[in-house]
Each structure stands twice: as C-alpha cells, then as structure tokens.
Amino acid sequence: MSKKEAKPGEEKAEPESSWKHLIYNPNTGEFVGRTASSWGLILLFYLVFYGFLAGMFTLTMWAMLQTLDENVPKYSDRVASPGLVIRPKSMEIVYNRSDPSQYQEFVQHLETLLQQYNDTEQVKNELCLAGQYYEQDGSEQKKVCQFRRSSLGLCSGLQDSSFGYREGRPCVIVKLNRIIGLKPAGDPFINCTVKGENLLTQYFPQEGRIDRMYFPYYGKKAHEGYVQPLVALKLLLRKEDYSKDLTVECRVEGSNLKNNDDRDKFLGRVTFRVLVTE
Numbered sequence: 001m002s003k004k005e006a007k008p009g010e011e012k013a014e015p016e017s018s019w020k021h022l023i024y025n026p027n028t029g030e031f032v033g034r035t036a037s038s039w040g041l042i043l044l045f046y047l048v049f050y051g052f053l054a055g056m057f058t059l060t061m062w063a064m065l066q067t068l069d070e071n072v073p074k075y076s077d078r079v080a081s082p083g084l085v086i087r088p089k090s091m092e093i094v095y096n097r098s099d100p101s102q103y104q105e106f107v108q109h110l111e112t113l114l115q116q117y118n119d120t121e122q123v124k125n126e127l128c129l130a131g132q133y134y135e136q137d138g139s140e141q142k143k144v145c146q147f148r149r150s151s152l153g154l155c156s157g158l159q160d161s162s163f164g165y166r167e168g169r170p171c172v173i174v175k176l177n178r179i180i181g182l183k184p185a186g187d188p189f190i191n192c193t194v195k196g197e198n199l200l201t202q203y204f205p206q207e208g209r210i211d212r213m214y215f216p217y218y219g220k221k222a223h224e225g226y227v228q229p230l231v232a233l234k235l236l237l238r239k240e241d242y243s244k245d246l247t248v249e250c251r252v253e254g255s256n257l258k259n260n261d262d263r264d265k266f267l268g269r270v271t272f273r274v275l276v277t278e
C-alpha cells in the first residue's frame, strides 16, 4: 500500500506481486496471512469444538429417548374415549341403486377394508376367549385375536359382493378408533337409529356387539397385525324408503365409553346421511 510512489519502471510488476504475496508469501511461508502450523491449530480447534457440540447433542438426544417407551405415546389426549368412524369413508351414502357406477366406490372401500379380515388371513391369529380382555402385559410381541370376515354375514361381501348396495339395502361398517390400553367396561355394542323413521336394521355380529377380547390394544409396533373389531349395519330399506333423505346416528352403548360429548360429536358416535334412489 505504501509503495504507491514506486519507480516508473516497476509500476507494472509491483501490484501483481503484492497481490500474490497476500495469498502466499514465499519469504515467511504464510498462506493468506497465516503459517501452516497456525492454520493447523485453527483447524484442530474447530474440529474439537464441533466434535464436542455434536457429542453434547447426541448425549442429550439419547438421554431424552431413554425416557420414551416406543410402544406408548408419551403425550396423549386426556380423553381416553374413542371416536366412531364408518366405512365406506363418506358421510353421505347417496346413490341410485340402478346405476352401479354410483355405488362401486362404496363397495370398493368395504372390500379393501375387509381384505385383512379374510378368514384365510385370520386363521393365523388367536382364538381368544369371548368376553375376556386379552391382556398380554408380560410378552414382547403381542398376539392378535381373530376377527373373521365371515362373522359379518350378509355384510361380509362373501354372499353378496355388492354389500347390499345393488338391492338397495346397503351395509355400513362402524368401528371404534384405536386407543392404546383402552379397556371398555361393560359390554359395548353399537346402536344405530334412523331419525324420525321406524326403519329396520340388522347388525353383524349379532346385536352389534364388540367383544372385550379385542382390548386392550398395545400399539402399532408391539401389536403387529392387530385388527379392530367391526360392526356392520344393514339398513333394510323398503320400497317407501327410497328417495327419502335419512339421517342415521350410531352410538357405542353398554359401556363407560363416552357417546354424548357436547363439544365432540364424533366421540363414541357418528351421524351420516343415506339417500337411495331407484
């Protein structure tokens, strides 16, 4: 910098060589103002520093993970009462029974859901004692109680591959959401009513019962292959019920499960619309 007033002859070479010296100075062996050993120390310092940070992070992460049980969520809803859902996955079962394209999606949903309930799949599972909780707290890998598709009778899709949709008497499958560790007291069953109508309904299994043997559920990982108990509802529509907008409400009853919460209209109950035309 101070060599601005250099001799005219050197004018060209000087700025270039000082620029070069800035990167590498052959006299002192400095590279960008530092010697190799100085660079080495800096490198070592950061290596140790970041290594230490990474170690701290790993250690705290590991310590946190030790407090988690991989089978049970650490934080879960206070309300240990399941919601009710229906299949097909639609709140409006509206179709013209003379037009298969209008109900084939419903039939497909049910068929897909029931694949894992195939009797051929379920024979691999345990034949559990009816009416008893199947508690397996001691064992590592939990066994699964059989729920055979054939127990859904006319709604199993085995005798009638259209699940009653073709004849205009559709089946709807009702199930409780899974809750780890839930053991409903009493004898839960599904009760569906059609608002303002005296419509006949048929349940599979009988009386819409949900057996206690399917509880408790131990979680996705420990309870591999677990199948939820299902209840199928067949709406026995008559001639005069076609083209009528029907509101069906299903509730889980007969147990301590909540079905009447003001804030959550899916807690233990579900409401859907049915309109079948011909």
Ligand SMILES: *[C@@H]1O[C@H](CO)[C@@H](O)[C@H](O)[C@H]1NC(C)=O
Residues within 6 Å of the ligand: 096, 097, 098, 099, 277, 278
């Ligand atoms: C239902 O479908 C049939 C056949 O496609 C048709 O004749 C009938 O008018 C339809 N009904 C209604 C209410 O749309």
Ligand SMILES: *[C@@H]1O[C@H](CO)[C@@H](O)[C@H](O)[C@H]1NC(C)=O
Residues within 6 Å of the ligand: 115, 116, 118, 120, 121
């Ligand atoms: C389940 O059973 C149905 C009807 O018997 C059959 O079409 C389907 O391939 C079976 N699925 C599995 C996964 O076994």
Ligand SMILES: *[C@@H]1O[C@H](CO)[C@@H](O)[C@H](O)[C@H]1NC(C)=O
Residues within 6 Å of the ligand: 191, 192, 193, 253
């Ligand atoms: C189903 O619910 C209806 C309406 O709440 C009630 O009148 C009926 O007694 C219930 N059925 C059973 C079996 O509890």
